[in-house]
Amino acid sequence: MTEEQFTEVLSLGQFLPGPNIVNVSVLVGSRFKGPLGSVVAYLGLMLGPFLIAVGLGMLYARYGHLSLVRHAFTGVTAAASGLILGTAGKLVQPLLRRPVAVCFGLATFVAIALLRLPLLYVLLALAPFSVIASWPRSS
Amino acid sequence: MSRPEPLLALTTVFAYLSLVAVGGGVSVLPEMQRQVVDIYGWMSAPEFAELFALAQAAPGPNILVVTLVGWKVAGFMGALVATIAMCLPCCTLSYGMGHIWQRFYHAHWRLAMQLGLAPITVGLVTASGYLVAHAADHSWMAFVITAATLLVVLFTRIHPLWMFALGAVLGWAGVV
Numbered sequence: 001m002t003e004e005q006f007t008e009v010l011s012l013g014q015f016l017p018g019p020n021i022v023n024v025s026v027l028v029g030s031r032f033k034g035p036l037g038s039v040v041a042y043l044g045l046m047l048g049p050f051l052i053a054v055g056l057g058m059l060y061a062r063y064g065h066l067s068l069v070r071h072a073f074t075g076v077t078a079a080a081s082g083l084i085l086g087t088a089g090k091l092v093q094p095l096l097r098r099p100v101a102v103c104f105g106l107a108t109f110v111a112i113a114l115l116r117l118p119l120l121y122v123l124l125a126l127a128p129f130s131v132i133a134s135w136p137r138s139s
Numbered sequence: 140m141s142r143p144e145p146l147l148a149l150t151t152v153f154a155y156l157s158l159v160a161v162g163g164g165v166s167v168l169p170e171m172q173r174q175v176v177d178i179y180g181w182m183s184a185p186e187f188a189e190l191f192a193l194a195q196a197a198p199g200p201n202i203l204v205v206t207l208v209g210w211k212v213a214g215f216m217g218a219l220v221a222t223i224a225m226c227l228p229c230c231t232l233s234y235g236m237g238h239i240w241q242r243f244y245h246a247h248w249r250l251a252m253q254l255g256l257a258p259i260t261v262g263l264v265t266a267s268g269y270l271v272a273h274a275a276d277h278s279w280m281a282f283v284i285t286a287a288t289l290l291v292v293l294f295t296r297i298h299p300l301w302m303f304a305l306g307a308v309l310g311w312a313g314v315v
Contacts, residue, residue, distance in 0.1 A: 012240050014260075015253055018157050018229020019164035019202040026233045038234055042226070049199020050206055054218050056193055057210030064189075073189050074315040075306030077275030078284035080192035083299045084165060085268035085285065086292025091261045101258035108262025112169045113269040116177075119159050119170035123259070127161070131255030136247050 001031065021045065104130040145213040146220050148179060153205055153224035160229065162260025164202035168267040171204075172274075181212050184274035191271060196303050202226075280315045 001009075009031075013023035022045065029041025063069055095101040104126055111122045152174045160167035168191065176184050190211070194204035202225060209221025243249050276282050288302040309315050 008240070008244070009237075011253070012236065013233065014162060015249075015256070016229065016233050016236060017160045018226070018233065019160065019200055020162075021200050022164075022202065022226050023229060023233040026230045027237045030234055030237050035234070038230070042230060046199065046203075046222070046226070049197065049203055050218075050222055052197055052199065053194065053203040053206040054210060054215060056197055057207050057218060060190075060193065060207070061211070068311065071310040071313060071315070072307040073192065073310065074275075074277075074281060075284055075308070075310030076196065076303050077185075077188045077192045077271065077306075078281040078315065079288045079299070079302040079306035080188065080195050081268050081272035081275055082285040082288025082302065083195060083268075083292055084168075084264065084271060086289045086299070087165065088261060088265040088268055089289065089293045091257075091264060095258050095261060098258075101254075103258075104255075105258035105262040105265070108259045109266050109269070112263060113266035116169075116173065118173070119167065119263075123159060123161060127256060127259055130259055131248075131251050134254035135251040136254075 001028070005031075100133045101130075104133070146216060149209055149212060149217055149221045150224045152179070153209075153221050154228050156205075157225050157228040158232075161256055162263060164200065165267050166260050166263035168204075169263065169270050171208075172270060175208055181208065184270075188271045188275040192275075192303070196300060278315055280309065284309065284315065 006028075009024055009027045010020075013020045013027060016023050022042065025041040025045040026038040029037035029039070031037070033040065092105070095105060107126055108122060111117045111126070112119065152171075156167045156171055156174070159170065172184060172187050175181050176187055182190075187208075190207040191201070191204045194201050194207055197203065203222070205221045205225045206218045209217035209219070211217070213220070272282070272285050276285055284302070284306050288299065288306075291297050291302055292299055306315070
């Protein structure tokens with residue numbers, strides 16, 4: 001796969017709903033071996049981690065209440081939120097050039113984080129206008 | 140043996156989330172929390188934050204948080220059902236679109252949608268971070284760790300898991 005093809009696949013994976021890397025695995029798999037390729041790529045990505053997650057779930061259920069674990073989690077969850085915010089910070093940079101984009105980003109943040117509105121309604125209310133506002137003016 | 144009702148609920152919730160996850164898995168975290176904590180009451184917000192932190196720390200995509208939620212709700216079947224429900228709808232859509240993508244790649248509406256959804260995605264991811272911090276950070280030290288991790292991610296190439304380790308150590312030390 002060329003760099004350009006991969007960039008296309010990555011952008012399609014982000015464009016479509018769902019976890020990006022999951023979409024990308026299906027797309028890449030389908031390019032090489034059709035539906036079977038997609039399944040294999042998906043399992044390659046997810047199967048091992050899924051089993052690990054199940055194992056972690058078991059451990060958490062059994063030992064999660066121990067004070068040692070509780071204490072550790074107070075710090076780990078703090079780092080986890082920082083990681084998400086850092087990801088957001090990286091994503092926001094190209095958008096800062098577009099004031100309209102900043103407005104829609106802020107509106108989304110307020111609606112979801114502060115007002116705790118259902119996502120579906122927020123998307124239906126904001127997405128169409130954001131898309132129209134982003135319509136390219138030249139061909 | 141788990142009753143069928145939780146499995147049906149898990150399927151419904153995560154199939155829905157699969158299709159509204161605009162921009163990726165992290166985008167839908169606030170809505171996932173709203174469903175899992177507020178609507179279904181399967182766990183508290185702090186516990187949901189912990190499961191997400193586990194999913195981030197563990198190898199593989201962060202979306203595996205759904206596996207952990209499914210496990211908590213209904214054991215292995217719950218974990219399996221939640222994971223499949225979260226992935227099957229979007230994967231099917233991706234597979235279908237993969238072939239016709241070429242046709243509309245150069246269309247104005249495609250570019251408009253991509254540019255239009257980008258700020259919404261960023262708003263969602265920021266909301267996500269805010270909500271996890273809100274559920275998890277209960278001391279100034281916690282906020283310091285959050286801020287430090289944010290800076291490390293933005294300005295350094297240090298692997299974020301080191302911050303998780305630092306957080307765990309500080310947590311054990313009882314200062315968080």
